[in-house]
Amino acid sequence: KKYGHVIGHFMLLVFQDFELAAIYVSDAQYNRNIYFDTSPQAVRLYLLYHHWILKVLLYFFIVLNLSLAIFEEPAVLPLPTWATMLVELFCLLAFTLRMGHYAKVIPRDKFWKDPKNLCIIATLVLTLTDMVIYGALKAADCYGVRWSRVLRPLLLINVTEGRQLRRAFRSIRNALPQIFYVFLLFMFSILLFSLMALKLLGKRDLKTIYGKPYFTNYMDIVFDLYVLVTTANSPDVMMPAYNANVGFAIFFILYILINTYIFMSVFLAVVYNNYKKYLKEEVRQLVRAKRHKMVRAFAVLQEQREEGGQPVVTRNNWNQLIPLVQPNLCSARRQLIWSVCDDKNQGFLDKVAFIQLADLLNIEVIALKPRSHPFLNLFPNFYQSAPSRFVCKVVQHRGFVIAFDLIILVNTVFIGLDEKNPLISNSEWVFLTLYLLEILLKLYVFEPRAFFSRHNFWNCRQILDIVFILRVLRLVRVVDNIQRFRTIINTLIRIGPAIFTFGQLIVVVYYIFAMLGMEIFKNKVKFYDDSSDPDKQYCGNPLLKGTAFANLNYCKNNFNNVVSSFVLLVELTVVNQCSGFVTVTNVSARIFFVIFHITVVIIIINIFVAFVLEAFFLEYSDLQTSLEKKIEELNLAMEQERLDNSLVNAMETMDNNLGTEESPTPSRSSMVFKISSKRYRTVDALLQRIFEADLAPEDLPENDEAEAQNTGSFSNPTFGSGPA
């Protein structure tokens, strides 16, 4: 009866079923949250939608669309208006096609309920309208503003792939109310201090070094004290009062203590607290959605082993599923993943074991086949002779690494010295020869494929060293060899992908402010290489005569094109040097700079700091995900068998890497595994790991069964929604 049942079930599982299950698994693996039709046609369209070429094309058009600002008035490289508008039309067409494709994949009602689709459509319509109006105005020789350029970054946020970016914006949006209350208190404090400053200093007829009256206008004081919080005008704003009387320093010290130190810490605390709170909730939903998808894949593949027993996935179905999910997975790795899932060696997986698959596929494991060195096959006698074995021993020795670290250090000192000295410039050839020798020796000792396939960044870097001129970067390798610095460098590398998300966030915000800034300030401040011409003095604007802005030669910090705008915005992020722009326009221009400061410094930078802090606390607490723990355990059990494998041991010693993993097949195949990507993780995996301790108890897959049944809630609304 049981056999027949299984046969009967097998008949039902056609190729489409495996394909569907594979899609669910890879959606879970990459945390994609799209609710698609399960008809074969929709599934094919869905697969096409996720094809990497289409994604690359999409991002190409997004970047193209954003970079049009370089060619549009005010331009870095001017192009005629018709040319940029033609390119923009192409971009709009590409976005429309992509949108149309998406509409075909997901059910119609879902499509229209998703705010991010509506946001893209609105952006497209508004941009088209603006282009028509602008074209008409240009044709009639009227002044027009391309206001829809501000909307361009919205496309970057709202495309399906911008999940990380949307999450960052949601974090910000959720933290806003709390930040707002602190900001009110902070502004209240500034207003109060300004009032005190006005009463204290306003009537003393003090002058600034530029001879202007000091602290007489309330709004000027408020702005000056706001800028003091950014430390941009730190001693300057205090000097006239301090010169008049030492006692006034107390006022400023109190102000700096309260507003710069305490309030800025409070902002960080509030942003951090809220960021963490909402992110935890989002990751919780992310994990839940991932498990739902795995439950769905399980439902497609499941079989009943016994009458009334738990449904399971057999090894057979598993073997058909995996090649569809990851075609390039070697059989040994498939074996490894299976034995991690099926840790009781039952020959089948229940639901809980199956659900781990998505996370397991994300752990990058590298198969090391301890092939024998080609020389050993070609010239066995020579390669095993005493001198050859001595060379192998030397190269595998820790001293070999240290020796070349020292050579790199000496080389760096030589780089720092005067290059005109022929001795020094010739020494570079000696160093190059030494590096080449190092590589050749390593290739002689280590099996070449093992040498290159180990995702070992430094081995490839080494080749590049010789080719490229980034010679000083060799030093980084030396630091990486020192164990003490590993924790720090690991964290820095780990937050890499997250920095990329923050980079996009910053680009979105900078782009909007650059577009606005260019409309407000363009050509008010000009930069000339040669300022001897009287027209070209004071950055070409007589209003700047005698100001610090012109005196310090800040003329190139302007909004005259998108590149210098971006550079200026970076400078404004570091310190708020905006007095020049207030001089050339009017006092209300300060609003632009204050809003920029609040958005970027108080909110985004603090979220960034919060993220770095969290990543570091994680690294110091050194949590392992439960799956990594499992692999580690399996590894320890195999430790004894591994000891005879000298090649791997040598590599281990040399690289201070994590434990290796022998394939647990009974035949003791000579395959060795190691977890490669402790360093190179996805942002999702990092986030999930940060909050895993809090997630575990409530999110057992058993709990999901009930929720998985009402598939309506499957496409998680929080993840479908873009920022309002």
Next chain:
Amino acid sequence: KKYGHVIGHFMLLVFQDFELAAIYVSDAQYNRNIYFDTSPQAVRLYLLYHHWILKVLLYFFIVLNLSLAIFEEPAVLPLPTWATMLVELFCLLAFTLRMGHYAKVIPRDKFWKDPKNLCIIATLVLTLTDMVIYGALKAADCYGVRWSRVLRPLLLINVTEGRQLRRAFRSIRNALPQIFYVFLLFMFSILLFSLMALKLLGKRDLKTIYGKPYFTNYMDIVFDLYVLVTTANSPDVMMPAYNANVGFAIFFILYILINTYIFMSVFLAVVYNNYKKYLKEEVRQLVRAKRHKMVRAFAVLQEQREEGGQPVVTRNNWNQLIPLVQPNLCSARRQLIWSVCDDKNQGFLDKVAFIQLADLLNIEVIALKPRSHPFLNLFPNFYQSAPSRFVCKVVQHRGFVIAFDLIILVNTVFIGLDEKNPLISNSEWVFLTLYLLEILLKLYVFEPRAFFSRHNFWNCRQILDIVFILRVLRLVRVVDNIQRFRTIINTLIRIGPAIFTFGQLIVVVYYIFAMLGMEIFKNKVKFYDDSSDPDKQYCGNPLLKGTAFANLNYCKNNFNNVVSSFVLLVELTVVNQCSGFVTVTNVSARIFFVIFHITVVIIIINIFVAFVLEAFFLEYSDLQTSLEKKIEELNLAMEQERLDNSLVNAMETMDNNLGTEESPTPSRSSMVFKISSKRYRTVDALLQRIFEADLAPEDLPENDEAEAQNTGSFSNPTFGSGPA
């Protein structure tokens, strides 16, 4: 038999026993960790040692000793050398006497094992030696340096009462190794970027705006880039390269991203992580030491109720103990504390219940006797008439508070306006009359003693408002009335005492750097009110001609006396404007400023930020200590009985305060309690509360029994030791 035992035991408990137990309890209450002899004479000396007059005197001499810097060369107010040295001798004498007193209190071997005593003795001896040498040199008209002035702040750290400060220094010392490794990486990154900058920009013959060669000397580049991390020279250092080619901006943006944003966050993360880790351990030891002391007090007072039963403390002994611990505790509060301890109403306390006493005494509870208003007794008919009751109703209404908040706001606007306008200056009298009216009305409605005794800051502030001129501070009251801001303001007030500790820390570090700075830089930069005299231009130093330091008129930022040194050090904390001092001395002066930046900005400010963050997370998570919870529970049980008390209810509604607590005596005495000091806590209580969640499981008093037996480990070595 049982009766006889109790009687027999009573005979043994003489007054000295209660006195000893009381000392243990108050040591536990105030977290004092001194191991004293238990002989009656030593106990009396110990009590004297903790007398508040002696403590005030000690701090008076410490402050006097530190403030001698004002009168010593280079002086703010010059005094002859013999005068300052005489005062210093007096101070040294006072410290020696205090030390001698301490030596009498604790056993001799403990005294010589305690590093903080050795540190004080060494400081005293070195200071005396220095004074003799300096006096001899002065007498021989030689040049002498009073180098021992640097040691003066050590006294502040090492006196018995400097516990908080020592703990802060220990936190720093423990975090140092981790910080050091990050700092090495950070310096490595700066050195690497400097090398790249040298190769990239060194040979392009660029000039700074002062016409000096730009980025040609490696050490200059390193220093400039270090200062860039502090954002002090933010656009300036980049401008020459940026003016030459836009592409160089990428180098600087990358530099700022990595070193200013990422590395500074990493410093914060490392400092935060270590600070928290070590502080948790210290608080754990603190709590353990506190419980040990309570166990000792229990051991003195305990009786055996039954043969073989648990030893307990009877109500009788308790009643004799409490007046010795806190003489001014009213009987109702004593009753409250007893009923919180003896929550099962057994009439005696076991060890676990007794141990709570120390924490319970720290919770400030205010007794509110709902006395009837004196007018009600004097003119009952008038006070209960319809108009009078209407007035009461109006004043108790929430609108009354809001109306006066609005009046304060209007008043503030008037203050901001021009005071010369007679209408506005006269309006101040109207406002004063209104505030007086408010106070009179409140006194009419609320019972006067209740009105003033409630530790209600604002009621006293209100009286002061009229007397003092800090009129704008009235606005703070308005903000405090808004519930939304309470969390933030509560935290800010709560971290107040901790800020005081950080203040001391900063004073210690600033004092040392000021002393050093005055020796190195005194009179190199001078400030003149009138700089028309050519001798007095460029801060009186021709080396400063044409530098930004002289141009921006920073001359008063100098090390010419201790006050301006302190102001300058604050400025250096905010932004590192030190180029002027490097110009007037030599390049190695940079080391002074870099060390100052590392000490103050990277370490101390980050610990401060970490503390603010932790305090905020606590406020947001809103933990209650277990004892507060108990009081709250008792309170809820009494809620029903309380409802008829209209006066208290009115007060409650008006002030949004915590619940009240009726005395749980069966006679329903008309006493009302409330927890008053949610805001005003000691640093120890705050710290204990931050880590209470982690402490609870391992530190049950039961565990302490074994440890309490070996009394040798009672005087906790960690708490006895000062910084090395």
